[in-house]
Amino acid sequence: MSAIKLQPPRLALSPRQATLLLAGVLLVCLALPFVASAYVVSLLFLLFMWVALASSWNLLSGYTGYVSFGHAGFFGVGAYAAAILIWRLQWEWWLACLAGGVVCAALGAAIGGPALRLRGPYFAIALLGLSEVGRIVAVVWEPLTRGGLGISLPPTAELLPDYYAMLALAVAATALVYWIANSKIGLRLLAIREDETAAEVVGVPTTRYKLLAFILSAFFPGVAGGLYAWHVSYIDPGAVFAVSISVRTIASAMFGGAGTVFGPVAGALLLNLLAEVLWVRYPFFHPVLFGGLIIVILLVMPGGIVAVLQQRGVLPRSRRL
Amino acid sequence: MASADDAPILAVRGLTRRFGGVIAVDDCSFALTPHRVWGLIGPNGSGKTTLFNLLSGVLAPNAGQIVFKGQNVAGWPSHRITALGLGRTFQITRLFHGMTVLENMRVAARAADPARVAARADELIEFVGLNALRDEYAGNLSYGQQKLIEFMRILMTEPDVILLDEPFAGVNPVMENKLVDLIHTLLAQGKTFLITDHEMRLVMSLCERVLVLDYGHLIAEGPPAAIQADERVIEAYFGRRRSAAPSPPTPLPGGEGSSSGPLSQGERAGDEGIRGPLSPWERAGGEGASRPPSGSREE
Numbered sequence: 001m002s003a004i005k006l007q008p009p010r011l012a013l014s015p016r017q018a019t020l021l022l023a024g025v026l027l028v029c030l031a032l033p034f035v036a037s038a039y040v041v042s043l044l045f046l047l048f049m050w051v052a053l054a055s056s057w058n059l060l061s062g063y064t065g066y067v068s069f070g071h072a073g074f075f076g077v078g079a080y081a082a083a084i085l086i087w088r089l090q091w092e093w094w095l096a097c098l099a100g101g102v103v104c105a106a107l108g109a110a111i112g113g114p115a116l117r118l119r120g121p122y123f124a125i126a127l128l129g130l131s132e133v134g135r136i137v138a139v140v141w142e143p144l145t146r147g148g149l150g151i152s153l154p155p156t157a158e159l160l161p162d163y164y165a166m167l168a169l170a171v172a173a174t175a176l177v178y179w180i181a182n183s184k185i186g187l188r189l190l191a192i193r194e195d196e197t198a199a200e201v202v203g204v205p206t207t208r209y210k211l212l213a214f215i216l217s218a219f220f221p222g223v224a225g226g227l228y229a230w231h232v233s234y235i236d237p238g239a240v241f242a243v244s245i246s247v248r249t250i251a252s253a254m255f256g257g258a259g260t261v262f263g264p265v266a267g268a269l270l271l272n273l274l275a276e277v278l279w280v281r282y283p284f285f286h287p288v289l290f291g292g293l294i295i296v297i298l299l300v301m302p303g304g305i306v307a308v309l310q311q312r313g314v315l316p317r318s319r320r321l
Numbered sequence: 322m323a324s325a326d327d328a329p330i331l332a333v334r335g336l337t338r339r340f341g342g343v344i345a346v347d348d349c350s351f352a353l354t355p356h357r358v359w360g361l362i363g364p365n366g367s368g369k370t371t372l373f374n375l376l377s378g379v380l381a382p383n384a385g386q387i388v389f390k391g392q393n394v395a396g397w398p399s400h401r402i403t404a405l406g407l408g409r410t411f412q413i414t415r416l417f418h419g420m421t422v423l424e425n426m427r428v429a430a431r432a433a434d435p436a437r438v439a440a441r442a443d444e445l446i447e448f449v450g451l452n453a454l455r456d457e458y459a460g461n462l463s464y465g466q467q468k469l470i471e472f473m474r475i476l477m478t479e480p481d482v483i484l485l486d487e488p489f490a491g492v493n494p495v496m497e498n499k500l501v502d503l504i505h506t507l508l509a510q511g512k513t514f515l516i517t518d519h520e521m522r523l524v525m526s527l528c529e530r531v532l533v534l535d536y537g538h539l540i541a542e543g544p545p546a547a548i549q550a551d552e553r554v555i556e557a558y559f560g561r562r563r564s565a566a567p568s569p570p571t572p573l574p575g576g577e578g579s580s581s582g583p584l585s586q587g588e589r590a591g592d593e594g595i596r597g598p599l600s601p602w603e604r605a606g607g608e609g610a611s612r613p614p615s616g617s618r619e620e
Contacts, residue, residue: 187420187428194417200399201377201409202429203478207398 018320029167033160041159043276045231048163048170049224050272053245054252054264055173056220060213061250062258063186065193066116066123069246073130074104074221075228076241080138082226083151083235093156094165097226104222105215112214116207119196128243135241150236153229162231169227170265173220178261181319189213193259221249248272251294257304260321266305271297329388330355330513331376331407331482336385336395338371338537345371347537349385353482353515358508360528360545361517364558367534369517370412373486376515377409378402389482404431408480412487414467418460422446422470425459429477438477445473449499465496472503482513489520501527525549533557 013021033041053071061067078100085096115126138145145151156162180186191199192206200206229235248271256267274293278286301308309315329352338346346368353359363369374380376387378399387395394402417425426442446455449469454462459470468488475483485504489497504514504527518524524531525545533541533548535557541548548554 184427184430187424190420190424191417191428194419195415197379197399198411198415198417199428201379201403201411201415202474203400203403203431204428205398205400 026171030164033163038159041163045159045163045166047269047272048166049228050248050252050268051170051265052166052173052220052224053249054256054268055170055177056217057249058253058258058260058264059173059177059180060210060217062253062260062264063180063189063193064210064213066119066210066214067250068127068217069124069243069250070127070130070218071221071249072241072243072245073127073134074107074218075225075245076131076134076138076237077107078104078222078225079229079235079240080134080145080151080225081222083153083229084144086153086230087151093226093230094161097165097223097230100226101219101223104225105219108215108218109211112211112218113207116210116214128246131241131243131246135237138237138241145237148236150234150239151229153233155233156231162227166224166227166231169220169223174261174265176216177264178320181261185209185212186319190259248275251298254304255294255297255301257306260304260306261319262321263304263306270305327354329353330390331515332386332388333376334386334388336372336375336387337383338368338375338380339383344537346375346382346534349534349537349539351532351539351542353513355481355513356508356511357529358504358514358516358527360524360531361515361534362521362524362531362548362554363517363534365519366536367557368537369534370486371537372534373409373484373515373517376402376484377407403478403480406479406481407484408475408478408482409484410468410471410475410486410488412490414464414471416459416462416467416471416474418458420459421456422451422459422462423455425470425474426477429474431477431479442477445476446470449473449503465492468492469496469499469503472500476507480512482515483507485514485516485518487518488516489518489523497523 029044032044036044053075057068057071078097080100081103082093082096082100085091085099086093091099111130115123118126139147141147180189188199188204188209191202191204192209196206225240229240252268252271253264254267255271256265257263271294275286275290278289278293282289303311306315306321310317310321315321332352334350336346336349337344349368349372361369361372371380375382375395378394378397378401381396385395386393389402389407390405392405394405394407417428420428423439423442423446426445427438430438430441432438432441443452443455446452449472451462451466451469454466459467462470468491472485472488488500492500501523504516508514514527516524516527525548528545530543531541531545531548532539533551533554535553540553540557541551543551
């Protein structure tokens with residue numbers, strides 16, 4: 001009886017090397033606004049937003065296998081909650097954005113119980129309805145949301161606070177996924193993805209763990225929506241409840257590797273950078289090209305970048321990735 | 322006066338489960354006393370796996386009680402029943418294939434201390450001789466190895482009662498011996514087993530008492546020798562005799578008069594219930610075998 005022998009990975013970093021690499025990347029991100037143009041800083045703001053969205057989606061869907069199309073709903077609710085608090089109650093923008101996250105976490109707690117009784121496509125469709133319900137409520141509830149007119153916020157004078165706030169959110173989402181992936185919680189979430197009945201039988205309170213993942217996963221798009229609203233100074237229902245937000249989030253996470261820590265980070269950065277390039281180069285055809293690209297990528301690499309690199313022996317098989 | 326060992330650790334009263342018009346388990350009542358190996362047999366479709374699913378909380382009963390350690394756990398979610406000390410394996414192994422052997426063990430651990438969990442997991446993996454595969458994905462293991470690891474994974478939950486659903490199905494003789502040895506070891510440590518399997522030779526050799534299900538009804542209970550001679554059990558397995566003339570009952574697998582193998586499990590275990598390696602169906606064929614040996618009904 002012998003174990004399957006694997007070649008040692010070509011890119012195996014020691015914990016110290018990995019820490020240094022991450023610290024270096026973080027330092028570069030912190031320093032970039034001082035040397036880069038406003039366009040680049042704004043682009044990075046959006047890239048970090050996609051990182052936060054993809055990582056938080058991964059927390060639920062990558063680890064438990066419950067594929068959620070509800071991120072656009074939480075993004076929109078967070079955006080509206082923050083915008084209303086800033087516009088009507090004159091809250092500080094950062095506090096309003098955090099409150100947007102809390103509102104979404106509470107919403108997640110409220111709808112998670114019934115929604116997580118559903119599995120597979122039924123769960124996905126139920127969550128798809130969240131963004132549509134959110135959009136309709138935002139349109140109809142005019143006294144609070146100004147309906148289709150949208151909400152205008154005071155324009156931000158500086159890019160740096162927004163940039164650093166979104167960077168912090170992306171780092172926080174990734175750090176949380178890393179911590180969970182390397183804890184017993186992460187193992188139990190993975191067990192749910194593998195076989196929920198068997199997970200229950202070995203003692204995993206699956207409902208509790210799924211709900212926890214759902215609530216945490218809802219918090220980050222709420223904050224991201226608030227930051228986005230503050231950054232662009234204007235939101236309307238069609239923009240922040242767009243289903244395309246969910247689709248791009250899912251595509252980003254799957255491109256990098258759902259159920260891994262850094263896959264969704266890499267996927268969000270690469271895919272959305274690519275989307276930007278296509279938009280700049282082909283302003284009329286970029287949606288078609290981007291959609292086609294997503295299909296091709298998912299066909300060629302269904303497990304994502306990290307899985308391909310692990311299979312080819314470039315990266316080690318580790319939950320830390 | 323009844324000793325503490327005679328008090329049932331698991332008692333089932335009037336347990337019933339329906340699927341539409343089909344009554345898979347019908348008003349079943351029995352009690353398992355601790356520190357014993359109990360057998361659960363019955364033809365295919367008799368409700369054995371449904372009963373296991375009810376006992377372990379995978380399914381909720383339509384009626385009846387399941388009293389485990391003094392608490393009625395009928396309808397409880399599986400994880401609560403597991404936490405109370407009842408573990409089970411599945412007929413077809415259900416390891417987490419995308420996780421390593423060690424991760425499969427860790428996920429089931431009740432202990433909170435990571436060092437203690439790791440030590441226990443290593444101990445159990447080594448116990449079944451699979452320490453070389455501890456970091457391998459469970460999906461890459463052979464079926465027999467998966468059976469052993471699933472068994473070990475349940476032990477991580479520290480159960481007092483262990484339900485084994487067809488533990489010997491698809492397992493080669495070497496693994497089979499390992500499983501039998503393991504059951505004896507755990508029995509000596511005070512565990513209680515309820516085992517269902519179509520491998521009668523092993524069931525009869527391992528079990529002190531056997532329960533027999535047929536069409537969801539509990540039709541017999543007793544020591545293996547009595548079960549093998551029970552007309553209702555024989556009829557359940559082989560059908561009603563066509564001839565009115567009395568004739569000696571066809572022996573069940575492992576019954577009196579059957580040929581003896583070179584070294585049967587029962588001989589190793591010192592149990593008088595075991596006789597030989599021939600399957601019941603090999604010896605039972607011909608007259609009286611009106612029900613096919615397997616596959617006639619779905620579980």
